[in-house]
Amino acid sequence: MNCRDLVARLDDFVDGTLSAADRGAVALHLEICPSCREAEARVRALAAGAAMLPRAIEPAHDLWPDIVARIQGDTVTQGRFGAVRHPRWHRRGALAAAAAALVVVSSVVTTLMVARRDAATGPSGPGRAGTAAGVTAATLELSQARGSYEAARRQLLAVLETRRSSLSPATLKVLDENVRIIDDAVRQMEDALARDPGNQELPSLLVTAYRQEIDMLQRAAGLPARG
Amino acid sequence: MSTNRDDERVLVGAAQAGDLGSFERLYRSTVGLVHALCLRMSGNAALAEELTQDVFVRAWQKLATFRGESAFATWLTRLTVNVVLSERRERRRREARITLADDLEPFAGSVPAARPGEALDLERAIASLPPQARHVFVLHDVQGWEHAEIAHHTGLAVGTCKAHLHRARRLLREVLSS
Numbered sequence: 001m002n003c004r005d006l007v008a009r010l011d012d013f014v015d016g017t018l019s020a021a022d023r024g025a026v027a028l029h030l031e032i033c034p035s036c037r038e039a040e041a042r043v044r045a046l047a048a049g050a051a052m053l054p055r056a057i058e059p060a061h062d063l064w065p066d067i068v069a070r071i072q073g074d075t076v077t078q079g080r081f082g083a084v085r086h087p088r089w090h091r092r093g094a095l096a097a098a099a100a101a102l103v104v105v106s107s108v109v110t111t112l113m114v115a116r117r118d119a120a121t122g123p124s125g126p127g128r129a130g131t132a133a134g135v136t137a138a139t140l141e142l143s144q145a146r147g148s149y150e151a152a153r154r155q156l157l158a159v160l161e162t163r164r165s166s167l168s169p170a171t172l173k174v175l176d177e178n179v180r181i182i183d184d185a186v187r188q189m190e191d192a193l194a195r196d197p198g199n200q201e202l203p204s205l206l207v208t209a210y211r212q213e214i215d216m217l218q219r220a221a222g223l224p225a226r227g
Numbered sequence: 228m229s230t231n232r233d234d235e236r237v238l239v240g241a242a243q244a245g246d247l248g249s250f251e252r253l254y255r256s257t258v259g260l261v262h263a264l265c266l267r268m269s270g271n272a273a274l275a276e277e278l279t280q281d282v283f284v285r286a287w288q289k290l291a292t293f294r295g296e297s298a299f300a301t302w303l304t305r306l307t308v309n310v311v312l313s314e315r316r317e318r319r320r321r322e323a324r325i326t327l328a329d330d331l332e333p334f335a336g337s338v339p340a341a342r343p344g345e346a347l348d349l350e351r352a353i354a355s356l357p358p359q360a361r362h363v364f365v366l367h368d369v370q371g372w373e374h375a376e377i378a379h380h381t382g383l384a385v386g387t388c389k390a391h392l393h394r395a396r397r398l399l400r401e402v403l404s405s
Contacts, residue, residue, distance in 0.1 A: 011393050017374075042400050049349050050368035056259025057266055059276050064254060067283045068247065 001029045006036050014043045065146045149210035156217035167220075175220050182213040235299050243290050250290075254283055257300050261307050267365045268311045270354035278314060282307045308366065308380050315358060352402040356395050363388050364395035 006029050012018045013026045030037050164172060186209050193202045235256075241249035261282050266275035286306055293302050353361060353369075362381065366372040367388075374388045381388070 011389065011396060042404075043396055046349075046396055046399055046403070047368050050353075050364070051371065053267075053349065053369055055263060057263040058259045059262045059279060060272070063258065063262075063276060063280050063283075064251060067254065067280050067287075068251075070280065070284045071247070071287050 001025045003029075003033060003036055006030070006033070007039070010036075010040060010043055014040065014047060065150060069151070146206075146210070149214060152214050153217065156214065156220075160217065160220060171220075175216075178216060179213065182209055182216070185209050186213070232298065236295060239290070239293060239295065239299055242287075243293075250287060253299060257303055258283075260300055261303060264304065264307050264365070264370070265311055267350070267353055267369060268308070268362055269314075270356070270358075270361060274314075278307075278311055281314070282310045285310055304370070305380070312362070312381060315362075348403060349399070352399050355402065356398055359383075360391045360395035360398065363391040364399070367392050368396075 006026055009018060009022055009026055013023060018026065030040060160175075167175075186206065189202055189206045189209065193199060193206065196202070235253070238249045238253050242253060258279065262275060262279045265278040265282070266272060269275050269278060282303070286303060289306070293299065353364065356364060359381075363377055363383075366377045366380075367374065374385045374392075377383070377388045378385045383391070
């Protein structure tokens with residue numbers, strides 16, 4: 001066996017899938033060839049490094065709200081691998097998608113309000129009671145609204161990013177400041193709701209904040225370019 | 228969060244009956260595994276998050292087909308591989324129909340930034356591999372699959388899988404030693 005033959009068999013040798021005869025021939029060559037021994041060591045080191053990589057890497061943010069929204073069929077995503085995946089947005093398409101998401105947010109708000117009104121005026125049915133895992137109708141509906149909000153927000157911010165150079169610095173400053181204020185408010189309310197999950201008022205305040213931000217971003221995305 | 232097999236069976240049963248709360252607990256216990264596989268196979272962080280979502284939506288839709296013969300994570304891993312490979316095929320079909328001059332997605336910034344030293348170098352190097360070589364390398368050397376199983380899922384011949392693995396290892400050694 002020469003070095004070329006060994007290279008062709010090295011992966012199977014390292015993986016332990018060579019026939020006994022070939023394995024013996026490779027081992028024999030390795031004993032007399034320092035450069036092939038070095039190549040073998042490097043393949044083994046690479047395979048060991050790969051096997052030791054962490055099996056789990058958490059996503060940068062919680063994907064569950066978007067997943068719930070899709071499961072419930074309340075998002076603008078249509079095809080499994082639709083155009084929304086592509087990072088370069090066609091502005092009109094993205095605006096339409098974001099507008100559709102806004103409609104979804106609005107309908108979820110309505111659903112939330114109706115559910116709350118029903119809960120206040122009549123006995124709660126078994127289908128609306130909390131699940132064994134503690135997921136109540138209100139939290140599920142808030143979760144849906146959050147998923148729609150996050151999807152719409154992402155889409156509109158992507159549109160705005162492509163438009164930044166066409167907007168005046170003063171407009172951008174006001175816009176950025178307001179996004180920051182609403183984001184701060186949303187974060188504070190979400191923190192408060194996490195500390196007090198049974199709070200009856202916070203979900204609707206949160207959804208209102210979602211709507212305000214989406215509304216503002218949608219208006220900003222539709223602003224004419226500076227002249 | 229981790230669950231033992233009994234807890235898992237209860238959660239899967241409840242989720243199969245339509246309980247989203249139980250499915251969320253299954254999601255919480257497995258999302259890291261799914262996301263890691265999507266990230267390594269796609270080599271793109273944004274795409275990996277979307278694929279992870281696709282996997283769990285698909286898992287919810289197909290949950291009735293899970294019979295508990297393997298661990299839920301094993302079933303989910305196979306589903307993940309199918310979703311990632313399907314997306315890749317779908318995207319290639321789209322790109323064959325529409326040619327965009329600026330359609331090249333950069334790999335920069337597509338791997339986790341807070342991973343130390345050699346592991347991070349290796350993750351970056353894996354992300355830079357050609358797609359099929361990357362898929363085979365991740366499934367074989369990271370996930371520990373046999374070539375026959377990889378061939379079954381990818382539709383490649385076993386010999387072709389071996390050739391991709393050989394190429395991937397060679398390219399990785401070159402990148403890591405440069």
